[in-house]
Amino acid sequence: MRRLGVHSFVWTDGKTQAGLERALEQSAEAGYGLIEFAYLRPELFDLDALAKRAQGLDIEITVTMGLPVAADVSSEDPAVVKAGEALLANAVAAVRDVGGTRLGGILYSAHRKYDAKPTARGWQNSAAAIGKTADAAREAGVSLVLEVVNRFESNLINTTAQGLAFLKDTGSDDVTLHLDTFHMNIEEANPAAAIRLAGPKVSYFHIGESNRGYLGDGVIDFDRTFDALLDIGYSSDITFESFSGAIVDEALCLACGIWRDTWTDNVPLARHAKAYIELKLGEAERRRATNARP
Amino acid sequence: MRRLGVHSFVWTDGKTQAGLERALEQSAEAGYGLIEFAYLRPELFDLDALAKRAQGLDIEITVTMGLPVAADVSSEDPAVVKAGEALLANAVAAVRDVGGTRLGGILYSAHRKYDAKPTARGWQNSAAAIGKTADAAREAGVSLVLEVVNRFESNLINTTAQGLAFLKDTGSDDVTLHLDTFHMNIEEANPAAAIRLAGPKVSYFHIGESNRGYLGDGVIDFDRTFDALLDIGYSSDITFESFSGAIVDEALCLACGIWRDTWTDNVPLARHAKAYIELKLGEAERRRATNARP
């Protein structure tokens, strides 16, 4: 693991500059080295001030987003795809301006429960749009990571294998995958095997519990998850994600179906997650060493 | 276990009388003793003929449904609630007319990805409607079982504990819960503990894998599931559920986000599920006996 991150929605609904700055501080106070923000519209936030605050705290910034329906690059409507490409270009610029180097999430489709099957043309439109965005992103020093999500949050890329096929169709070697334990728990036949299948093509990783609450408050087998990350020599960032109606942005709340509050107090949640991930990662390293020691 | 059932969507999209009758035969051929149908509109199907065919094959019929938005008894709009009550009354009659004794599923809300949080009034409207329907159902010899489903398919009852609280608010002792391993995998902190929490209040049970495909093609811990069913002395029916775009009704496909076909050939799927459930149940019984033997 390079840096341990936390999603800003643990701290704030992300509506105000002050909320984002406080989230940076709270991440640092809880011992994290990275924060994940949702797309920061430059007309609403002072990105430069955020960048400086983050740098002062030695907190790196990753930005993730899901496209809105009106800018869905997996649409069959060229105008909608074009709007999506423009949005992605703006997002890349915002990542650069806030001092970040990674744009992740559902960049390849809308973030919604679809009411139609994906189409071959939509897939091609999306892959082309991502490929085009990747070129611009490279120049901006930003890497694109595509989040593989469950069937209820996109209809296009629900499994790692689909993600790998999609990467090829983008025609770009720069684009990689962003895996997430919450989504894998719904979609993968064997989540650890999916991580091994992705291998070097995964460069961002979300740790989230099956009910999106406290780690341990669900069914995910994190021992096998960390074993698999070590199997592939994963050396990039890992970010903890948990949503509660007590904090989270309402739009995301509805998109993700957060009807229940599995927690209300975020400080113990974030401290527990950090202790949990570090303990489990240490155990996985020890297990690996023990297994190999003659 | 009383009877081992299979959802009719394994066999048919349920659009035609012939499809339903063939599904009855295929269920019997694969060794099942119960079939689960979606709501059978009496104006579209010859319920009496289905009842006779089922009786001749010694196949029992359970009916499940999710309400449409226009008949959502958890609405705050009295007209919509009223439409829901009428639909439930019709469904109870159809169950009776097809020779069934159980109406299950998402009877308490729409089957959809909601875009708003549930409300206290909606909960009360729903509980009252279910209580009222239960009275009518009792006279028709039909029992109501409420399916606890994941956050993306309803916003009202996502956990067993919520289901138990809802049962109390219906004011009826006749209504019980319908649990499902697929949904529990997303929502319960510990699915086996949820089964033990429900105890005698669970009277119908769905076995489905985490990706809704073949049993074994996912992460669900069925050993602990069957152990828990034995812990509570569960003696009612267990039904296998799996959806594939190769067969399933399109509306359900979209409601459930079935974008991928995890299988196309239903006969080996159904035979495997029967062998799997019987093997696992036998192992759980043996494990329980072994654990208790001095």
Add this chain to the structure above:
Amino acid sequence: MRRLGVHSFVWTDGKTQAGLERALEQSAEAGYGLIEFAYLRPELFDLDALAKRAQGLDIEITVTMGLPVAADVSSEDPAVVKAGEALLANAVAAVRDVGGTRLGGILYSAHRKYDAKPTARGWQNSAAAIGKTADAAREAGVSLVLEVVNRFESNLINTTAQGLAFLKDTGSDDVTLHLDTFHMNIEEANPAAAIRLAGPKVSYFHIGESNRGYLGDGVIDFDRTFDALLDIGYSSDITFESFSGAIVDEALCLACGIWRDTWTDNVPLARHAKAYIELKLGEAERRRATNARP
């Protein structure tokens, strides 16, 4: 959990007074509230000094032992049984004298790989000897807890169900069981179910990994273990046990087959175990609350 303990063999081979006193200090330094000693022969150690040192550090003492072959109360030879009863009486006195209140371990047989099947007479001799010892122990303010161990370390009580049957045959209500995750991993069809089977009859609990090394360095499902302890309202002590050839007493090393050193540095081991148990117990409590919250 009442107190979190650590076995003294994590710290010392227990050969010297200074070693035992240092073990008390190290236990306290690592944040434990209880230490488990092997049988302390009063002619070799200053029990009173140990008792005072422990009291000063607020560390409680539990003593465990396995009988030697020459004092095996499950023998068919009355002289050997008599020797065993005398040894148990001495051990009870030593527990009292060192300020302890609990004598545990393999009190009912030798601690060895047997080379013969257990006999009915041996079982009766053992149960009678334990019953007799329990009467004397009560007067000394010491409770007896019988450790259920794997087939390679005794031939008499390998499962919880056997332990419960044995308790009845002692004729004493004072004697209870001492369960251990390492042993349960080899013997129980379902370890968590075994804990629930024991219920109020378990009053001491060992947390040990499947290879007797670091927690996490093996296959034991501690989540289900802690869930089960909460299910039965377990409110007594939990002690961490791990053996390495780097520290442990040679006799125990041979009895337990410790041929490999899974660790050499005991301070990080003990700190990890404490953090692990507290984290996992907290998660189990949270999981239980989440599961029950409507």
Add this chain to the structure above:
Amino acid sequence: MRRLGVHSFVWTDGKTQAGLERALEQSAEAGYGLIEFAYLRPELFDLDALAKRAQGLDIEITVTMGLPVAADVSSEDPAVVKAGEALLANAVAAVRDVGGTRLGGILYSAHRKYDAKPTARGWQNSAAAIGKTADAAREAGVSLVLEVVNRFESNLINTTAQGLAFLKDTGSDDVTLHLDTFHMNIEEANPAAAIRLAGPKVSYFHIGESNRGYLGDGVIDFDRTFDALLDIGYSSDITFESFSGAIVDEALCLACGIWRDTWTDNVPLARHAKAYIELKLGEAERRRATNARP
């Protein structure tokens, strides 16, 4: 998987020619294609008759053994080592004479609970003896497979990593490992990772439950076991092993600590094991395909 085998101790204590022949028949009747015999002393059995009977039934024969103390090739006493080499040579000849092609088990040490740590000289003696035996075995058309066993049944090779180091020290490329889920459950930090570590060096595999009884009557994660076997492209034989005092040879019973009968009726046991292994293997293949399908 090449052939599915069953240990002869499921059927017989192996004391008589008739018992062995009946075991061959019962293996075939239960659908197995391979039987595992304990070392067959040529002066006691008509090996040629067994070979013909096996051939007629299309049952292959594998022989396994553990050395006696007096012929322990890991001894520091040259005379004992020499006796061991002679025994191994005889065993190789017996395997050839009974029409088998594989000699497995604890060929590198005694099969016992040791009461001393292994020594470097003992390890070297053993490796040299195995290397020498391998040369003779090659000429006889017999391959040697070394079983990695738990600490209570040998002190020399308890983990896969130790086994791999030992293979190197034999100086032979012909010798490979024989892994067993029962033993791995006690010794390996991660049994599935151990299988992947062994890779092409494992050429025989035992499926046994954690309590050595019915599959499913314990804690072993067979899903991950079969996934790992597919990961390494395992294409050799898999043999089911279970011991009960109702059948098994007394010497083995004592060596393995079989004090309890987890079953008495072997026919349903063997049929269940075959169904279980085939079902689980099929699921692992399907899971692997599902995981990889874009």
